[in-house]
Amino acid sequence: MRLDKLAKTVDKGCGAIFGISNVFYFTGYSGAGVLVYCDGVFTLLVPALEENRALDTKGVEVKVYYPAKIRGDIQYSSVMEALEKIVGNNPLSVDVSYMDVNTYIRLSNKFQIRDISQQVSSLRAVKDPDELENIKVAGEITSIAMKMAMERATEKVSEKQLSGFIDYTMKNEGAEDYAFPSIVASGENSAEPHHIPTNRVIREGDSVVVDIGAKFNGYCFDSTRTLLVKSYSEELRKVYEVVLEAQLEAIDAVTEGIKASEIDRIARKVIERSGFGKYFIHSTGHGVGIDVHESPYVSFNSNDVLKENMVITVEPGIYIKGKFGVRIEDTLIVTKGKPVVLETTYKLL
Structure with missing residues (x-):
């Protein structure tokens, strides 16, 4: 299972997978979102407008973010807030090649970053x-x-x-x-x-x-x-x-x-x-x-x-x-x- 491969790639600490094609590879979900792995749990963070499409994704907990508190069950205002709460003080493995410079800088200021872009691209390169x-x-x-x-x-x-x-x-x-x-x-x-x-x-x-x-x-x-x-x-x-x-x-x-x-x-x-x-x-x-x-x-x-x-x-x-x-x-x-x-x-x- 691809999620198991990701867990082994992250190994220690937590992981965050950015990029629509990367998230699709590991989950089958093709909308905007970030896949987070921490403490054995996979969380798919999606904006409110993508929630319905994401709910059928297997093997993950779907959580929604939105900048305004439009519903009581929306826990996060942004991806960054969600990562801070989920990851905590753990080191964070990310595929640097699928994130913009601004996101990388913000993550680097919050977490100890480990680049797993080579490992992820190697997984994707060999097709099943x-x-x-x-x-x-x-x-x-x-x-x-x-x-x-x-x-x-x-x-x-x-x-x-x-x-x-x-x-x-x-x-x-x-x-x-x-x-x-x-x-x-x-x-x-x-x-x-x-x-x-x-x-x-x-x-x-x-x-x-x-x-x-x-x-x-x-x-x-x-x-x-x-x-x-x-x-x-x-x-x-x-x-x-x-x-x-x-x-x-x-x-x-x-x-x-x-x-x-x-x-x-x-x-x-x-x-x-x-x-x-x-x-x-x-x-x-x-x-x-x-x-x-x-x-x-x-x-x-x-x-x-x-x-x-x-x-x-x-x-x-x-x-x-x-x-x-x-x-x-x-x-x-x-x-x-x-x-x-x-x-x-x-x-x-």
């Missing part, structure tokens, strides 16, 4: 069967939207229109939300990795980067395809083939026990030897789960080592300002052998 199933379903929904995008990209639609079609399709197919705002970037806009869709109409010769992901039962998916509209240049074809080679070589190396930084090195080496090294301006990948970007991190300076049932992306890219960009991304499950690639649709070319 239910998590893997939710990610797979999110991938199936994303796949339907991606195939639709491939078909409609040739209809002289704008980036905004195509992203709207994508979002509608994901929701219509069962997504509860989008893992992130859908990216549709065409022509020279595709050289911006995190481009915000505009009214630019897709036309012949374009490179169209489509980066999308559905969210299902609290879990994300992440997929990117670069669509090449007919009459594209030989230069664009070459860049696409380099990115695809880099991605396939990196994916082929993914297995339990390999350093995440080595996956980045493999992809980067392919692009560098092709003369495009300076145009690969982001890391090769990241973990995917409740958050679309979470541990492990597949970058040149990552200290993470891949483990079975981690879920990561592999997404090299080349971006030439004023011309075009190409990115190809798959989400995959790490195994003891070759990874399971959660394919959204076949590669182009």
Whole structure:
């Protein structure tokens, strides 16, 4: 049980888990709140407007805070007051990465703080069967939207229109939300990795980067395809083939026990030897789960080592300002052998 794992992580003293995704991981509750562990008891602190949603949470005592005494059973005016009363003089273990600076400073002035962010991210990085199933379903929904995008990209639609079609399709197919705002970037806009869709109409010769992901039962998916509209240049074809080679070589190396930084090195080496090294301006990948970007991190300076049932992306890219960009991304499950690639649709070319 995840709450038991948290209790072992806290070990001595008390613990407070901040961040919607962290609290959801340990409890299944997805609203605003703080999970507190002290003296063997788990308390879920929620604002009054979230009380009804929180009451069904198993394994915890739900307590409500509100700045005004609107009911006699509301014990706390704020999270800070609740922590002071529950934790007392005990040391407090917290995941520092999921709290803002102001909260950290206030807690540091009240308690002896122990950072357990590394332990929590390690727990979340290795997925259990239910998590893997939710990610797979999110991938199936994303796949339907991606195939639709491939078909409609040739209809002289704008980036905004195509992203709207994508979002509608994901929701219509069962997504509860989008893992992130859908990216549709065409022509020279595709050289911006995190481009915000505009009214630019897709036309012949374009490179169209489509980066999308559905969210299902609290879990994300992440997929990117670069669509090449007919009459594209030989230069664009070459860049696409380099990115695809880099991605396939990196994916082929993914297995339990390999350093995440080595996956980045493999992809980067392919692009560098092709003369495009300076145009690969982001890391090769990241973990995917409740958050679309979470541990492990597949970058040149990552200290993470891949483990079975981690879920990561592999997404090299080349971006030439004023011309075009190409990115190809798959989400995959790490195994003891070759990874399971959660394919959204076949590669182009």
